[in-house]
Amino acid sequence: MLNDLAYARQLDAEDPLRSFRREFIIPSDQGKEQVYFLGNSLGLQPKRTASFIDKVLQQWSRYGVEAFFLGEDPWMHYHDHLIKPLAAIVGAMPSEVVVMNQLTVNLHLMMVSFYRPEGRRNKIICEARAFPSDQYMFETHVRAMGLDPEEVIVEISPRKGEHTIRLEDILSAIRLHADDLALVLWGGLNYYTGQVFDMKSITDAAHAVGAKAGFDLAHAAGNVNLRLHEWGVDFACWCSYKYLNSGPGAVGAAYVHERYHEDHSLQRFAGWWGYEKSSRFKMEKGFVPVPTAEGWQLSTPSPIMYAAHRASLEIFAAAGFENLQQKGQALSDFLLFLLDGINESADSPVLEVITPRDRASKGCQVSMLMHRRGKEVFDRLFREGIFADWREPNVIRVAPVPLYNSFEEVWRFAETLKQAIRE
The missing domain is CATH 3.90.1150.10 (Aspartate Aminotransferase, domain 1)
Structure with missing residues (x-):
């Protein structure tokens, strides 16, 4: 050089x-x-975003609510445009990806399904000084379950005089808490230092002691190599307004490994948009989830936010x-x-x-x-x-x-x- x-x-x-x-x-x-080096906070706007959103607005003005079913691109199927390019970015099967809500909401929803403390097996291992929204999510979710965050949350820090966290210290902590560990929920990339973690090794170690492994990929999705399905990761969540360039407060997404899609013993919070598609509009009592990651959806999504996301994902696919x-x-x-x-x-x-x-x-x-x-x-x-x-x-x-x-x-x-x- x-x-x-x-x-x-x-x-x-x-x-x-x-x-x-x-x-x-x-x-x-x-x-x-200007020199814009803040894609890790908010990605720049694709020039095509406005036209993608305008198409949705035109459908709204032309058909009203019937735009879910009418026109060249009915909103009912808009999600299908997103999951294939997004799955390629995070290393998942399209059926394992769902675009919904925002990051912290999705983390709470995944905690409902994958943090199931039983007896002494109730601890969560995470990185110390994670991004504040993760810290607050952990604290409030654990308290809502009647547990004390100080007792069940185990934070791993860099060694004295070092800035990054050693993989050996993460794996050592997992082994140390093997009998009382329920979940490892880690960041894929540390927002402060930029350190990318060995997600496969962390997942393997968690599974070896009978715990689940999930990741917050806010700074990893659209940035680094991810192989979520291949690594056997149980779940992951991310936002789309950073490297994925989908606008401030853009719609988030989650990954759920296919082994859980038809596991009816799994707890979850449910909403009507996650209901089995062929009978969703019968409005019947009793929740029957879509047998994919889409079964974790709650509410009707915004086609406007989907459109902004699609504009960027098409650029990723082309590149x-x-x-x-x-x-x-x-x-x-x-x-x-x-x-x-x-x-x-x-x-x-x-x-x-x-x-x-x-x-x-x-x-x-x-x-x-x-x-x-x-x-x-x-x-x-x-x-x-x-x-x-x-x-x-x-x-x-x-x-x-x-x-x-x-x-x-x-x-x-x-x-x-x-x-x-x-x-």
Whole structure:
């Protein structure tokens, strides 16, 4: 690699995915495109999103409620457009994916089915300092079951002086609590450090002691390699407004392994949209679930939110998710190379990358612990038209994503960062 603008432009010229940037609306200021590295918080808007939503609005205006059944694309079957491309992204069978609600709601619903404490087997293992919505979900769900979070929730932290959590410590905790463990519910990718976890090993270890394994994939879906079905994961949930570019507050999704689809002993909260499709409109008493992941649906979905999601998923399908993963890794590798150069040119290290460097343990996100004037540097980046993320007390997160970010933008970011640190 070279720390050179011409080299970055060469990488862009050779990039087979470069044309997909034109599919998105890039933020601009006075006609100048900004560098948007916040796809890990909210993905950019595809240009086609407005037309997809407008088609739904036109159906509504033309048919009213009958748009569920009439027109070229009846809403009743809209979900079918989503599950195949989404299944390819998360490594699942289409029947194992359901698009519904939002992330934390879906986590609660999955907890109803997969956290079934019995006697002393009531503990949950999770990562310490998980994203707050997960923490609050755990706390309130466990309390609602009459249990004390302090007694049943086991949090695993990095070792003293380290930023990431070692796999061996996760597996050791699972073995330690083998007799009283009911569930391992872990993040696929840590929102703060960008660490990708070995989900297969965690799943295997949980199953070996008789516990269930589920994952919050908020920062993993649309970003890193997932093989949920192959790994035997019991369930997973994710949002679609980050790497999946489906808009603020976009509809979420869940995965349920096929072995549970016709398990009638499984507890669940039910609603009429999860009722068996052929007889749903008979409105009969007694819940009969759809024999797929769709059986976990509760309420009538919003076709408008489905349309926004579909607009982005079609771009993913056209690009090919394996291709996107390769470019995403190349972007972050280039960024890590440039950040190392900044440290090497300084009298002493000015930043510390707290994201793992091996490709199996990172995705698009790179998190930097700033040793000097971090907030001032961050503010300078914003003034220079670079969208990054500040996390207290002194971490800057950036996520160059393969659909709409370029190698030249990565180079521009590093150059601006270097200048800001020097000044």
